[in-house]
Amino acid sequence: MAGTSAHNAPPGPKARRPVGDTGGMSDTRPPSALTIAGSDSGGAAGLEADLRTFLTCGVHGLVAVTAVTVQNTLGVHDRSDIPPHIVAGQIEAVAADMGVDAAKTGMLASAGIIEAVAEACERAGIGGAAGIPFVVDPVAASMHGHPLFDHAGLDALRRFLLPMATILTPNLDEVRLLTGIEVTRRSQMRDAAVALRELGPTYVLVKSGHLTDDPECVDLLFDGTVFTELPGPRHDTPHTHGAGDAMASALTSGLARGMSVQDAARFGKWYVSNAVRHSYPMGAKVGPVSAFWRVAEEPED
Numbered sequence: 110m111a112g113t114s115a116h117n118a119p120p121g122p123k124a125r126r127p128v129g130d131t132g133g134m135s136d137t138r139p140p141s142a143l144t145i146a147g148s149d150s151g152g153a154a155g156l157e158a159d160l161r162t163f164l165t166c167g168v169h170g171l172v173a174v175t176a177v178t179v180q181n182t183l184g185v186h187d188r189s190d191i192p193p194h195i196v197a198g199q200i201e202a203v204a205a206d207m208g209v210d211a212a213k214t215g216m217l218a219s220a221g222i223i224e225a226v227a228e229a230c231e232r233a234g235i236g237g238a239a240g241i242p243f244v245v246d247p248v249a250a251s252m253h254g255h256p257l258f259d260h261a262g263l264d265a266l267r268r269f270l271l272p273m274a275t276i277l278t279p280n281l282d283e284v285r286l287l288t289g290i291e292v293t294r295r296s297q298m299r300d301a302a303v304a305l306r307e308l309g310p311t312y313v314l315v316k317s318g319h320l321t322d323d324p325e326c327v328d329l330l331f332d333g334t335v336f337t338e339l340p341g342p343r344h345d346t347p348h349t350h351g352a353g354d355a356m357a358s359a360l361t362s363g364l365a366r367g368m369s370v371q372d373a374a375r376f377g378k379w380y381v382s383n384a385v386r387h388s389y390p391m392g393a394k395v396g397p398v399s400a401f402w403r404v405a406e407e408p409e410d
């Protein structure tokens with residue numbers, strides 16, 4: 110495990126509040142981030158990944174559970190969706206009492222849940238032009254190809270959630286589902302970003318993990334005018350389960366800590382690149398990305 114060093118210090122300007130900063134006083138509230146996501150029993154993706162990332166990025170994690178999946182490295186074997194009013198209730202309860210500095214979505218399971226999430230977020234002041242930063246990760250399927258919502262879900266996502274998003278973070282399968290654009294080369298990511306932004310989000314971040322022939326792993330951020338490449342090496346490992354969730358939740362953590370969207374996106378890319386670099390085998394197939402690299406080392410004695 111690596112501690113903090115020049116090598117793994119985050120790039121770009123410093124966040125307003127450093128990791129774990131509570132002002133040194135027990136009555137000072139740390140930044141908080143809300144994940145609206147499903148549970149992965151394998152602990153690699155879903156809300157488990159998000160909470161772990163929030164913690165290691167110095168942010169208190171809040172949760173609205175959307176579904177429980179029966180999942181391991183072989184696939185998603187079963188699931189039970191949470192009733193939409195319970196999902197909305199979780200969002201409203203934590204927003205009203207504890208306060209949300211940034212929010213993100215993961216698996217949203219159904220059109221009914223998506224509509225309830227959009228309404229609850231609107232009531233809580235999450236998303237929209239002047240609202241609390243809202244990261245929409247349009248998780249459509251698990252990495253094994255198991256759908257995590259259906260066509261009605263896709264329509265509801267377009268209709269209710271994309272116009273509220275501060276930033277949309279699709280992988281290349283989700284780009285195809287949302288726009289019909291097939292991205293097979295890095296140069297095609299710009300057209301995809303333009304088409305995605307027309308669906309309503311303020312920023313778009315197109316993730317490049319699936320371009321496996323590309324020797325680098327360069328994500329693309331677009332704000333409607335400027336394209337910003339987020340460069341990084343492509344680490345040679347089969348174990349990338351949860352990379353998308355780690356990227357989106359680190360980005361959300363950056364926003365909760367007061368970073369600009371540009372800086373939070375760079376922070377997210379830096380975080381996930383290290384998480385993939387330290388990923389590990391576990392189970393029969395694709396193992397999880399790591400958060401251990403970010404955990405403080407224990408004292409010698």
Ligand SMILES: Nc1ncnc2c1ncn2[C@@H]1O[C@H](COP(=O)(O)OP(=O)(O)OP(=O)(O)O)[C@@H](O)[C@H]1O
Nearest residue numbers: 280316317318319326343344351352353354356385
């Ligand atoms: N082999 C790799 N080396 C370095 N970074 C990677 C690698 N694979 C993915 N990433 C990074 O991880 C993030 C997630 O990318 P990807 O396109 O795989 O998303 P995803 O398909 O949503 O992820 P998941 O595997 O969780 O479903 C991106 O920031 C991407 O740049």
Ligand SMILES: Cc1ncc(CO)c(N)n1
Nearest residue numbers: 147148149154155216251
């Ligand atoms: C619960 C859950 N959320 C998201 C993903 C996608 O990584 C997954 N496999 N499982």
